[in-house]
Amino acid sequence: MFRLAHCSDPHLHVDVPAPSLSDRFSKRALSRLSWARGRSALQRPEVLAAAVADIRAHALDHWLVSGDITNFSLPSEFVAAARWLEALGPADAVTVVPGNHDALVPMPAADGWDHWQPWLRGDDGATGFPFVRIRGDVALIGLSSAIPTPPGFASGELGAEQLLALEARLVDLGQRGFARIVTLHHPPAEGVVTARKALVDRSAFRAVLARTGAELVLHGHSRDARFDPLRGPQGLIPVLGVPSISAIPNPKDEGARWNLIEIERTVRGWHLAVHARRWQPQDQRFAAAGSYRLLLPASGAANGVTG
Numbered sequence: 001m002f003r004l005a006h007c008s009d010p011h012l013h014v015d016v017p018a019p020s021l022s023d024r025f026s027k028r029a030l031s032r033l034s035w036a037r038g039r040s041a042l043q044r045p046e047v048l049a050a051a052v053a054d055i056r057a058h059a060l061d062h063w064l065v066s067g068d069i070t071n072f073s074l075p076s077e078f079v080a081a082a083r084w085l086e087a088l089g090p091a092d093a094v095t096v097v098p099g100n101h102d103a104l105v106p107m108p109a110a111d112g113w114d115h116w117q118p119w120l121r122g123d124d125g126a127t128g129f130p131f132v133r134i135r136g137d138v139a140l141i142g143l144s145s146a147i148p149t150p151p152g153f154a155s156g157e158l159g160a161e162q163l164l165a166l167e168a169r170l171v172d173l174g175q176r177g178f179a180r181i182v183t184l185h186h187p188p189a190e191g192v193v194t195a196r197k198a199l200v201d202r203s204a205f206r207a208v209l210a211r212t213g214a215e216l217v218l219h220g221h222s223r224d225a226r227f228d229p230l231r232g233p234q235g236l237i238p239v240l241g242v243p244s245i246s247a248i249p250n251p252k253d254e255g256a257r258w259n260l261i262e263i264e265r266t267v268r269g270w271h272l273a274v275h276a277r278r279w280q281p282q283d284q285r286f287a288a289a290g291s292y293r294l295l296l297p298a299s300g301a302a303n304g305v306t307g
């Protein structure tokens with residue numbers, strides 16, 4: 001059995017330098033305003049610390065962090081995020097995909113994602129997306145939907161090249177019998193977020209999955225817990241989203257939650273169990289918030305729900 005934690009959108013609190021002149025005329029200025037006006041009070045470092053302790057206490061095989069680790073894509077935030085990721089565990093047991101806040105403005109890779117290469121790299125050592133990490137029966141496929149967008153937008157895009165490569169990898173990994181877990185920041189289902197926050201080429205992504213199948217898709221970005229299955233070649237593919245791992249409950253955020261996901265090969269197919277862990281403000285800790293199980297045949301089509 002492979003056991004992993006899926007969490008997202010930590011939005012780390014990092015002491016950042018005063019805005020440069022160019023920052024004052026970039027999208028960073030709006031994000032700084034939003035952060036100062038209230039976001040910083042809703043994304044709490046003590047909630048994130050409690051989440052990390054809770055995940056660590058479960059002694060899992062792997063951590064998946066589906067983006068928005070930073071707030072303004074500042075170089076100092078990428079360095080701080082790398083220190084935070086290092087503390088979670090060995091890099092081969094922690095996988096990251098970037099979110100829109102991690103690509104807020106165009107910037108040199110050396111100041112940004114280069115700092116995250118240990119967690120963004122495939123087993124072959126190659127950088128770029130999609131990347132693939134094989135862990136036992138499981139193939140973790142990391143995508144990037146993070147692109148700089150105009151002020152007021154938080155949309156994402158995978159692009160034709162990445163989708164083409166994804167399709168080839170999913171076909172190959174499916175033929176080799178792996179449980180394919182695809183992770184991206186933006187939700188791929190329709191109507192989950194408003195148009196200005198959506199994955200632009202979500203229908204093309206869904207078309208790839210409809211042809212190739214996948215055993216599980218994970219995402220963040222939506223601020224609430226999601227289960228929006230997509231059509232696969234022979235049935236439904238479970239798609240799970242988690243709200244921010246550091247958010248206290250408020251009108252825009254469901255409140256912090258992470259999912260403990262177990263996947264196991266059985267004679268009947270893939271046995272998938274999802275255990276939600278949710279922040280309890282009254283107790284200042286994370287606690288169980290429901291579980292469910294799915295049975296997925298090796299072909300990737302859901303054929304039953306138990307419990």
Ligand SMILES: [Fe+2]
Pocket residue numbers: 068099100101154185220221
């Ligand atoms: Fe996001």
